[in-house]
Amino acid sequence: MTSIADNLQQVHTRIARACTAAGRNPASVRLLAVSKTFDAEAIRAAMAAGQREFGESYVQEAIAKQDALGAQASMLCWHYIGPIQSNKTREIAERFAWVHGVERLKIAQRLSAQRPDDLPPLNVCVQVNISGEASKSGCAPQEALALCAEVARLPHLRLRGLMAVPAPSKDEHEQRAAFHRLQELFIALRAQLPQADTLSAGMSDDLEAAIAEGATLVRVGTAIFGSRPRTLAGVP
Numbered sequence: 001m002t003s004i005a006d007n008l009q010q011v012h013t014r015i016a017r018a019c020t021a022a023g024r025n026p027a028s029v030r031l032l033a034v035s036k037t038f039d040a041e042a043i044r045a046a047m048a049a050g051q052r053e054f055g056e057s058y059v060q061e062a063i064a065k066q067d068a069l070g071a072q073a074s075m076l077c078w079h080y081i082g083p084i085q086s087n088k089t090r091e092i093a094e095r096f097a098w099v100h101g102v103e104r105l106k107i108a109q110r111l112s113a114q115r116p117d118d119l120p121p122l123n124v125c126v127q128v129n130i131s132g133e134a135s136k137s138g139c140a141p142q143e144a145l146a147l148c149a150e151v152a153r154l155p156h157l158r159l160r161g162l163m164a165v166p167a168p169s170k171d172e173h174e175q176r177a178a179f180h181r182l183q184e185l186f187i188a189l190r191a192q193l194p195q196a197d198t199l200s201a202g203m204s205d206d207l208e209a210a211i212a213e214g215a216t217l218v219r220v221g222t223a224i225f226g227s228r229p230r231t232l233a234g235v236p
């Protein structure tokens with residue numbers, strides 16, 4: 001049994017090695033700990049090891065954990081990384097600092113309208129279906145820059161960049177090819193909207209390939225918290 005603290009240390013080492021290999025500064029990559037399906041105790045253990053940014057995919061589950069953590073929850077930065085249903089936008093706008101899965105203008109407009117006035121703008125990454133899978137969420141790559149421009153105009157949102165979950169592959173060349181297409185899109189985005197500073201890409205199995213292709217934020221669950229129970233349908 002390895003502890004969450006040990007796992008976090010190992011992930012930091014992987015990030016640092018991948019940055020060195022790519023000639024990048026390790027401080028240029030943020031680690032988002034994906035705590036979906038794990039309880040508040042697991043989050044406390046990661047917090048004790050210095051982790052502050054957490055990713056959740058289910059609104060109700062996330063709110064229950066935030067409430068269980070009480071005052072500690074407000075010391076953390078919460079990212080919503082799951083699919084966004086229209087009837088959940090208010091809770092997302094009220095309870096999170098970041099949203100990674102915006103794929104339609106309608107959802108972005110609701111998030112902006114529902115973001116409480118006393119909170120800073122909600123940080124948004126537009127999700128891109130970079131592998132062109134029919135079943136995957138995300139907007140088409142050729143629509144991404146237009147959507148980003150619209151999001152950037154909404155008053156209570158702050159456009160931060162792009163997010164993608166490429167088709168799973170064990171082959172590092174295939175992984176790199178998908179992340180490379182994403183990086184090209186991100187470079188085009190930055191030419192248009194220089195405030196975009198975040199490329200949210202890479203998970204437990206492919207964070208090295210993502211960092212080699214310019215990821216600035218990796219979303220890591222399994223490598224920190226262990227494997228997730230298979231009983232939850234639809235968990236990626």
Ligand SMILES: *Cc1c(COP(=O)(O)O)cnc(C)c1O
Pocket residue numbers: 034036057081082165203204205219220221222223236
């Ligand atoms: C679950 C999830 C992750 C983390 O995946 P691991 O393979 O467990 O690291 C990252 N991003 C998204 C969008 C997820 O849903």
